[in-house]
Structures are given as C-alpha cells and as structure tokens.
Amino acid sequence: MNQEIKRLLQNPASFLVPGTGDGIAISSRIRLSRNLSCLPYPIAAGKESAARVIREAEEGCSRSKTMGRRKGLFLKMDDLDELEKLLLLERRLASNELLKSPVPSALAVSSDEKVSVMINEEDHLRLQVLTPGFELATCWKKVNTLDNELGSVMEFAWNDELGYLTECPTNVGTGMRASVMLHLPGLVMSGQIDPTIHGIRKLGLAVRGICGEGSKNTGNLYQVSNQITLGESEENIIEQLSAVIRQLIEYERRARRALLDRDRFALLDHVGRAFGLLQNSYKLSADEAIEALSALRTGVDLGLFQHLSSATVNELFLELGAGHLQMRAGLALPDPEQEVLRAKLFRSKLRERS
Amino acid sequence: MLCDICKKREATIHIKEVKNGKCISTNLCPECAKEKELSGGLGAFGFNLAEVIFNVGKMNGDKKAPDTPEEKNEKQKKTPSPTCPQCGWTLAKMRRSGGKLGCSDCYKTFEKWVTMAIEQVQRGAVHVGKHPECKQRSGAAIKMEIDKLQLNLAEAVSAEEYEKAAQIRDRINLLKAELDSLQSAEDNK
Ligand SMILES: [Zn+2]
Numbered sequence A: 001m002n003q004e005i006k007r008l009l010q011n012p013a014s015f016l017v018p019g020t021g022d023g024i025a026i027s028s029r030i031r032l033s034r035n036l037s038c039l040p041y042p043i044a045a046g047k048e049s050a051a052r053v054i055r056e057a058e059e060g061c062s063r064s065k066t067m068g069r070r071k072g073l074f075l076k077m078d079d080l081d082e083l084e085k086l087l088l089l090e091r092r093l094a095s096n097e098l099l100k101s102p103v104p105s106a107l108a109v110s111s112d113e114k115v116s117v118m119i120n121e122e123d124h125l126r127l128q129v130l131t132p133g134f135e136l137a138t139c140w141k142k143v144n145t146l147d148n149e150l151g152s153v154m155e156f157a158w159n160d161e162l163g164y165l166t167e168c169p170t171n172v173g174t175g176m177r178a179s180v181m182l183h184l185p186g187l188v189m190s191g192q193i194d195p196t197i198h199g200i201r202k203l204g205l206a207v208r209g210i211c212g213e214g215s216k217n218t219g220n221l222y223q224v225s226n227q228i229t230l231g232e233s234e235e236n237i238i239e240q241l242s243a244v245i246r247q248l249i250e251y252e253r254r255a256r257r258a259l260l261d262r263d264r265f266a267l268l269d270h271v272g273r274a275f276g277l278l279q280n281s282y283k284l285s286a287d288e289a290i291e292a293l294s295a296l297r298t299g300v301d302l303g304l305f306q307h308l309s310s311a312t313v314n315e316l317f318l319e320l321g322a323g324h325l326q327m328r329a330g331l332a333l334p335d336p337e338q339e340v341l342r343a344k345l346f347r348s349k350l351r352e353r354s
Numbered sequence B: 001m002l003c004d005i006c007k008k009r010e011a012t013i014h015i016k017e018v019k020n021g022k023c024i025s026t027n028l029c030p031e032c033a034k035e036k037e038l039s040g041g042l043g044a045f046g047f048n049l050a051e052v053i054f055n056v057g058k059m060n061g062d063k064k065a066p067d068t069p070e071e072k073n074e075k076q077k078k079t080p081s082p083t084c085p086q087c088g089w090t091l092a093k094m095r096r097s098g099g100k101l102g103c104s105d106c107y108k109t110f111e112k113w114v115t116m117a118i119e120q121v122q123r124g125a126v127h128v129g130k131h132p133e134c135k136q137r138s139g140a141a142i143k144m145e146i147d148k149l150q151l152n153l154a155e156a157v158s159a160e161e162y163e164k165a166a167q168i169r170d171r172i173n174l175l176k177a178e179l180d181s182l183q184s185a186e187d188n189k
C-alpha cells in the first residue's frame, strides 16, 4: 500500500473540519480549469504528450508555495490500486474522470490537503481548493494565488476574446466552477426541496444531489454551483452564487424552525430513531448510514446532543465510505463484510458518546 | 441503442452522472428527456452539449423542409467536414464526446460550432475576468468593462453616491487610456 496515501488517513479530510456557520453549509470548493498551450487536451492526447503535462505540472507544483513546495503529495494514478483511488475520491481530492482518464493522470495534494491539482483530468490541470463551511472568498483567494504561481512557470492556453481555453466550451473563459455543499433536511422534510431546486436552476445555477438525484438522493446533501464561465468576472460569478447560497441557508433555517413549531416531537423522534439505529446496528449499508447520519447532523445543529459534535458527524461521514473502511482494514472486502465493519464503527463511535 | 425509460424509441441523448462514487450513464430519447427535464430531474447541462449544438437549427424553429438526398450530397461536397490541423480532431469526434475539443486550435478549426455552443450555454461571448499576468486584455474585453462601469456610474449618480461615482469615473478613464494605447499599438503594426 502506498505509504503516502496512508498518511492521509491520519487526519480528518480538510473540508470536513468544522467550519464557520451553523452546519447548513458543509463545505465550499472552487476549481479552475487550465491547459498548457500547444499540447492536445487529454481526450486527444497520446501517452507522450500526457507524460509531458505530468512532468511540467510536477515541476510547477514543486515550486508553488501554495502547494507546500516539495512537502505535498504527488501521486501517479497508474501506481495506485482501486482502494487507494476510492480513498482519494471520498476525500474529494480526485474526481471519477481523473481516475478513469484514458491517458496517464496524476494528482498533486498540498501538505495540508486543502489544495490539489488534478492532472490530465478533462483538462490538463484542474486546480482546486476545498474549505469547510461557506468560504468561497477564501477559496478564490487561494486558488487565484496558486493559478498565478503555476502560470508564472507554464504557459496556459489563452485567447484574447475567450479567455482561458478548455476542453469543453462549457468551461471556457474563467474556467471556474465554484460550489457549496449544503445539508438541507428541513427543505426536504417539508416538501419544499423540488420547487427550490427548480428555482435555483432558473437562475442559471446547477444543483445536484451529492448521493443520487431527485427522490433517490440520500443524506439530504446538495451541491450548488455556477454554470456560466464566460461573460462575467470571477468575483461577479462568486457574488451571484453566494447571494443564492445565503438565501438558501435562510430558507433552510426557516424550514427547520417551522418543523419544530408544527410538531416538535416528530422531529425529535426522527433524530432519536436515527441515533438508535446507528448506535445499535450490526450491519449497515452506506445508504442507510448516510441517511441516518443526516438526521444526526440535524440533531447536532439543533443542539439536541450534549456529547456529540459536528466534528464527530463529519468524521463518521468520511469514515463510512467503502474506501476508508477497507483502507483501514488493510484489505478489499465484499459488501456484506463492509456492512458489518461499518456498523461496528458506528457502534463504537456513538457508544462513547451516549 | 434504446431509451432507458420507454425502451421503445431510439436514445439520442446520453447523460453521464456520478452517483455514490460510480459513473452512471443514462440514455434517453428526446421525448423522455424532455419529460425528465420538466419534472426537474435534469439540469440544462445534464444534456449532452453535442445534442444542443447539433440540434441548434431545429431549436431555433428552422422550419425549412428537410434536404433531399441529392441536396444533402451537394452540400457535403461543398463544405468538407473540417479536421483540426494541430490535433486531428473532427466534427464526428466532437459529437461523439459530447461537444469536447481536442486542442486549443480546435477553437479556430470549429469556430462556427464553438460559437453556437457558447451562445447556447454562456452568458456573454467575451471573457471579462482574470487574465494571465503576462497577457494583455483584448480591446473587446476592455470595452465591455467600460460599458458595465458606465451603467454603474449612472446608477451611482442617480443614487447620489458621489464618492463611489468618482471612483468609477477614475476607473473608466484608466481603462480608456489602456484601450487607446492598445489601439495605437495595433495601428503601428
Ligand atoms: Zn424514451
């Protein structure tokens, strides 16, 4: 097993360290798409030109202060096994596209895990900054600095009219995708989520369920992001997105208050049963755990638990993933055994706290 | 390939999404896709961009009768499908990949299609955000910022925010000077 990756397991994922705010906004992320000029994009690249992109990116990252210079990780995807890849996915350092890239791909991670660069994903480089809470301004500042650092040692594909050129015209211009992950159980339970999502989409923003779409979404987690990348400045895009996020957080607060006012015991019962399930199960599927954990998170936000913090909820959210479970166990396990292991994790973590 | 929902009509829209860390592809016919979108199951970008681009004529209400086979052949002869000289990318590859390009030169090679795609999915046609420190901004981008600032200036004046208005006016003057020097540099070329 790759020792560098194992090191990641010693720390909570940077984006899940409790952030500011009231727990509704879980994390913020900004991604910038950048390509090296004169080289074909990964979709049209041969092995040689892909390898050149990796070399240049490694060199650039090793000189970047934001990436922690040589203290960060630099991982080539071909060197990793399936479990290690899954771990990177669950920590939101790598995307599926990166792991499945048809050409050699790589990932650079800063020493504090807050900043990463995916190499040969859809574009040559995807610079990303992840923070806990609703912190898009912090993300932008950091990713902008990283962009300047890398841009001073490599030449990015650029066009005077269209700005930064990207593999897909949906990203051209700023190449920026800003997103916030929100926990919206109040809107879901009160049946307001569908019209809300519809309304956000009408504003030209994208919404997707983190764990499945529509009614099949488990865990009440949603990601809201910008769609437009051309014709508006980065600051404007971030401000427009932020205005909607602030509004959404307010709607969620109101929905929770209304649920408490209407039937306090129904909500308490919902949270209490979820706690009981997680504390006493001997087999837990990921979906079941994610769903119950959402109720637990709601309970923590409402101050129903004395000995349970959002830090523990976040830790469990990460650790329940198949990648984390199996990496900790040190071997690949079939689903039923993962379920047993997952239940054991929850029993031990939550018994400490009852 | 048949549509995943009705299992009757041919699927022409292919959507990839990530669920629980797994990449799932859905194949839909236009009818079912439309229904799914109306029920809020799809974002505008859930659609294959290639579909959007290549159906653009239809979407604009192009009611012209379809070409006869002879006319079609004639057209294809006149305008051979372009291939990117830099990376070898073709329209067929662009379509198959959902509207993706092969290299930065493809933006020129497939300008017509790229422009259509950008009109469909973006808010403007000119980049107004950050630019690399070593690169100068285009005249069009500067003009656009000036236009925006002039609107802001008018707003500030009518709201009697004179301090803000003065700041905006200074910024406009700065941009106009930048534009002038850019244009005289071009004239000297
Ligand atoms: Zn169908």
Ligand SMILES: [Zn+2]
Pocket (backbone or CB within 6 Å): B084, B085, B086, B087, B088, B089, B101, B102, B103, B104, B105, B106, B107, B109
């Ligand atoms: Zn090309």
